Amino acid sequence: MSTRPARWFTRLASGPVLALVFTVLGFLPFTAILSATFGDLPKRPADVFAVILTLGMTLPLAIRRRWPAGSFAVIAVCFAVHESVAYPATAGTLGLLIALYSVGSLQDSHRGAVAIASTVGYAVFCFVLYLRHSPNGLADFVLFYVAALVGVGIGVLVRTRRAEEVARRRLEAEAAKAAERSRIARELHDVVTHHVTAMVVQSSATKYLTASPEQVAESLDTIGDTGRQALKELRSLLSVLEATGDQPSAGKSPALDDVPDLVAVTRNGGQPVELVEVGERTALPEAAGLTAYRVVQEALTNAVKYAGGHRTVVRIGYRTDGVDIEVASEGTTATPDRSLSGGRGLSGLRERVQGVGGELSAGSAADGVFRVRASIPTGSRA
Template sequence: MPWTWVSDRSRRLRDAWHVYDAVVWDRWLAVVFTGLAFVPALSIMSVQFGNLPGRPADAFTIVLILAQTLPLAVRTRWPAACLAINGASFVVHETVGYPMQFGTVTVYLALYSVGAHQERFRRVIAAVLSAAYVVLCVTMHLLGSPVLLSEFLVFYLLFAACWVLGAFVRGQRSQEAERRRLAAVAATAAERARIARELHDVVTHHVTGIVVQADSTQFVVTSPDRVGTALTTIGDAGRRALAELRHLLDVLEATGESATPVTGTMRDLVEQTRSGGQPVTLVEDGDQPALPIGVRLALYRAVQEGLTNAVKYAEGRPTTVRVDYRDDRVEAEVTNAAAVVSVGARSGLSGGRGLAGLRDRIGALGGELAAGEQPDGGFRLYASIPVGGAE
């Protein structure tokens, strides 16, 4: 496609322009315009302002040409200084009546540069330039210029258009910089949310088990065997939490594909919960495919969250985990019987972040999450995740 080819070439040219420092390009620009200014054939493209009686070229003409072209070397770094030198040389060249030369077109580029790159005193500079232009027009008229007022006005509009074009480019550049800044802020916020979600998922499951076991030991102090079992469970849960935290910290320092937490198996997760005293039944339907890491992690976190809530609010009550592996998606359901104590009795264990973070995680993969109390007083967590939700 011709338009695609032009767009691609323009993009490559723009990328190549940004590879080098602007100062380097400006220096080359000054060299090129200086060379072109001494080409007689290009004089027909010059800016002729005032049409005053002609004067033959002399050595001072060369000085004026160089004073118009060489300042382009600093047009990006010091645009106001570039325009001051360039503009003064242009005015002298035109009021003296030297022959036309291509270097006079650089006044357009100098005006554009101020509009595009000048950071401070933009309004002051615009006002000074407008006043100076009025003085120049009056001077030209007193020197006998045949140019009409309407022609002077056209020249002013042309000069102003160069400034406005530069200001437009400056505005576009500022908007792009702001867009990149906001994108960086959003990416940082998303990364913080991801880290918080991972920390919540890693810590809450194990710490909940530790708290529940620690609370239950006060009721079994008369049974050394049960106390020993509870303390062993607490120690195992603590060690698993530390191991997962260390792994998560290693992941956060990594980059690329390796920066994804690796989870255990579903059976390991269920067995860990059983060892804490929670009766859990695992039912798996279908053959487990090679799931993408994002889907596998979301599935693991969904079941983990369901078991954590069961331990929090329905300690010791029968809990069922069902995982259905299908061709296009995987579904997980965690249900538990009604709690013996009210939810408020263990409200101190809840931070309210688990389900919200899990819903965001699964939603990002194109899946859905449902969680709520059942008519019989139990609780159900259901997650459905497309197998192609993450690669």
């Protein structure tokens, strides 16, 4: 849809353009029927002062956005004098309606003082009309005042709606920032916890391999590979935080296709891990694929921390509408290293899985096997 009409209307509603339009209308004879007259006094011929008053009711519209109260004050005084002197009708008097709306929608401060001053000024205007023997009575004066209040009320309504929209957008922006911070915190937890845990466990075990230089070299190579993988994932994550505005390059986020490498690295670190895949691999959205990878990663991290040296089986079942993941660890260390536990892994993982429309459960069965199960749909939301 073209935005030209909207741009044209916005340009027309700007102060200087609006002032020019109403000034031109104010001096066209056939537009007098549109005028906002009041008082019904016998008309007198127009003169130079009538021209000045007409300009006073239109030109101040140019500053209505910056000084709405000042613009309204000038226009209202000129309107009152114009009607009290009983000059011929002119469309320039419509500037009063625009000024009333502008005060309601644009005036930021001293609104009470403006309302009181306007009411007092209107009372003086009505008294002048009464002294000049205007045929209008009290009902007419009240009706005109109510009409003026309606103009201001429309402006106030627009102002309120505008403020609500600004507040809504601010809340949405804050919620988006909070969600992004939460997502980044989860990513940091998953990346750092897994790789650092693996490196700590591997380095602790290396001191018992001094009798076998080959095993020491292999263990050190595994620690190096784990550190490099951690750096790779951290660089991918930190690229999102850069202030350059560049998006991280595609393909950096790990997915289910990277699980075999994850299992191999964990196995090389001394944890007996078996990977079983059932069915044809199903394409998952990026967010869902990353979540599935994090499920396996977190479960293997827990296996290294709490079931070190015990058999762990990773089963991935592919369905047409999703993927099922189960990581089962046989046995739990009697005295796990609590310094490696942050206590947020599974709870954060459950939130992540629910965020893509899946379900996660974790716990020990009667056979003593600790299982982490997740079901993630193919059509999960990103």
